[in-house]
Amino acid sequence: SQKIEQNSEALNIQEGKTATLTCNYTNYSPAYLQWYRQDPGRGPVFLLLIRENEKEKRKERLKVTFDTTLKQSLFHITASQPADSATYLCALDADNTDKLIFGTGTRLQVFP
Amino acid sequence: GAVVSQHPSWVICKSGTSVKIECRSLDFQATTMFWYRQFPKQSLMLMATSNEGSKATYEQGVEKDKFLINHASLTLSTLTVTSAHPEDSSFYICSAREQGGLFFGSGTQLSVL
Numbered sequence: 737s738q739k740i741e742q743n744s745e746a747l748n749i750q751e752g753k754t755a756t757l758t759c760n761y762t763n764y765s766p767a768y769l770q771w772y773r774q775d776p777g778r779g780p781v782f783l784l785l786i787r788e789n790e791k792e793k794r795k796e797r798l799k800v801t802f803d804t805t806l807k808q809s810l811f812h813i814t815a816s817q818p819a820d821s822a823t824y825l826c827a828l829d830a831d832n833t834d835k836l837i838f839g840t841g842t843r844l845q846v847f848p
Numbered sequence: 849g850a851v852v853s854q855h856p857s858w859v860i861c862k863s864g865t866s867v868k869i870e871c872r873s874l875d876f877q878a879t880t881m882f883w884y885r886q887f888p889k890q891s892l893m894l895m896a897t898s899n900e901g902s903k904a905t906y907e908q909g910v911e912k913d914k915f916l917i918n919h920a921s922l923t924l925s926t927l928t929v930t931s932a933h934p935e936d937s938s939f940y941i942c943s944a945r946e947q948g949g950l951f952f953g954s955g956t957q958l959s960v961l
Contacts, residue, residue: 770949770950772952777939777957778955779941779943779953785949834880835894836894836950837894839891840891
């Protein structure tokens with residue numbers, strides 16, 4: 737069956753450290769993968785998109801990698817800050833359609 | 849980035865009533881919008897794809913007669929939850945695609961008593 741898996745346990749890290757979140761998928765062949773941030777009671781906010789032919793993408797303190805062999809994407813936040821505390825969702829296109837399928841998200845808590 | 853406005857932010861209604869949720873793309877035209885539902889601590893689940901000027905496409909298991917979708921213009925899609933019941937209580941979120949990615953509304957928390 738098709739699955740998108742993110743670590744359901746919260747990730748707690750100290751301010752200034754690098755946070756690394758994992759997204760694994762099964763039985764999908766996405767053309768791209770996206771990462772979103774979601775705060776409680778709010779809609780997701782788009783962060784980064786990485787295409788299947790891209791290994792890595794960066795945006796300010798964010799870095800995303802995409803390994804189509806491992807079927808995995810890693811999302812890194814360097815020099816993390818308490819304001820980075822939120823739930824982070826990965827999403828991919830369902831078999832090259834326009835529909836996005838989301839993982840369950842990982843809650844990140846950055847403490848001072 | 850593109851702005852998607854969703855209204856209302858929250859609604860409380862009695863069982864059996866209908867609730868309409870609006871989703872607007874403010875600074876771009878969206879021929880396609882998507883409606884998601886999210887239960888607490890769960891992922892966003894795609895309910896349907898709203899197509900301007902034509903019928904919506906529903907995901908498997910979503911009742912089209914219960915969740916009525918109308919996409920009458922390039923900037924507005926509406927979701928009507930008909931004869932709402934407590935099990936319909938959830939967070940409903942719309943989204944629209946614009947060049948850079950998928951942009952979401954702020955969501956509507958529906959509570960059915």
